[in-house]
Amino acid sequence: MASQLLQRVREEIRRRNYSYRTEKAYIRWITRFVKFHKLTHPEKMGKEEVMEYLNWLANERNVAASTQNQALCAIVFLYKQVMEKKLGQFDNLTRAKESNHLPVVLSRYEARKIIGLMNGDAQLMVELLYGSGLRQSECLRLRVKDIDFEFNQLWIRNGKGNKDRTTVLPQKSKQKLKEQIEKVKVLHKKDLNNGYGSIILPKALSKKYPKLNKALGWQYLFPTNKISTDPRSGLKQRYHRSSSYLHKAIKEAVQKTDILKKVSSHTFRHSFATHLLNDGYDIRTVQELLGHKDVKTTMVYTHVIKNKGSVVQSPIDS
Template sequence: MSKSPFLNQVRTELRTRQYSLRTEKSYLHWIKCFIRFHDLSHPQKMGNQEIEHFLNHLAVDRHVSAATQNQALCAIIFLYRHVIGREIVDLRYQNTRTPKRIPTVLGEEEVKMVMAHLKGKYWLITAILYGAGLRIQEALSLRVKDIDFASQAIFIFNGKGRKDRYSLLPKSLFEPLKSQIEVVKKIHQQDISQGAGMSSVPPAIYRKYKDSLKTQGWQFLFPSTHRCMHPYDGYLCRHHLHASAYARQLRQAVSASNIVKRVTAHTFRHSFATRLLENGTDIRTVQELLGHTDLRTTEIYTHVVGNRRAGTISPVDFL
């Protein structure tokens, strides 16, 4: 916990409203930046002018992205609405519109090239991203019990927007997944022999299933290398692999593949959706598999497919 009673109050409010740990860390970061920017003045004594000054500083002086500006604004609005107890109105600053861009997509050969330079769990994570269209945090948060070989489905618990859904479980991944589950089993047995064996779970699940959390089904499919103390409930547990560890391996694989496109974990999700549409999958099915609330979010992939299938020939090709 922070030494500041005020920041502890903010943290308590975030946890009471069940914000994710990532959001908690992000909001606390921006709130601290806001307070430090104004020479440690208490937010109670500040208002619209100070908020606008800080947000303009981020945009003009620090050149942060539109998404980062919006995140900082959301953190400050949360602070005043739920902690200070004051609504911020007539703010001369609106959410910055994030530019709509066509997503970067890899072709099948490019995917093969990248995956050829990945091994073990990093290869398997990439295969799940591309084969099931998961976000990186969804893939890393998978537990052994979420893999349903009988139904050929992957269960995604509490995905973006706090929604549960199912996605495809590719048949070609059956054996690699079973091998990974055996790895998890060995790590889990070692933890139990050392008096541990608990998996990291949200507080509400901890209270409800506390006696079951040492079972193999609750263990993460891609466990972290080291155990840690749970940030909320304080018990010794094993969390999942950190996204930065995967990102590091992916950068190396992309570099070794000599691919000039900007490739991130999300690129495989984009490629999954595009490939399904190219193969004639109904867009509503793609929307369901991706977990999109709004069909318009899914429709962006039709632009990628359209660009490739329009059949338009460039004039230079006639020369």
């Protein structure tokens, strides 16, 4: 496929202010789609070829429903937004099966035990995953200005669905967060003295307030140890910690325990929701804190509670 088409895709994604993560995902899916059809240019393909690829993902690759849907979104974006070509309805599309798995949830003791075995940025980040119910990406992208100590809340900007929301700020983490902000302040001052200190802002803000990109409030709360080059703008900046950094820290902490559950960063978010419901908070409140669009998504945690501590007595115990 001509690289010019991929470049047009990138330009259109950036014009719409989509995240770099979305850009990479869309480029990967479009490339895979073209390779599946033996490098045939998308201009020479249409709805039938798209359906063939998506059905192959569901039937042969057994991908999750969310994976198939992401592929669909990427390809539809290519045809509709970049090539200005309508594909129509996918009436005969084989939909990948939705997962019916219940989320893995830690007990309060297990969550605190894992967090207690961590240190530094990773420990504070996991405290927020569990104490505030954040998604991993939301935690990584937190900026200094998103911490509201007066109202005891965290601001989540451009979360899933490109929506803002607030969630609870754990009292346990307040002092650590104040110390973290002081560290960022010292590091930012050092960067400014070395000719750096700029940060990528949403396009509208960067045009309206050209000097805002060097303000302390817009710096990432959990910055990396080194300056790197932004792949889009070419600007040298201090980005936020990576997901692999957090994943590695959690894995190492879990390995020091006797916990046999499969634990990831999202496990702490699941535990946050389940424990709030256990404490008697209503499901609408938990839905808002988690940022779920539909309460049905939040309802899965009520099933976790129901399955925990069954009232049915096993025959072997009677």
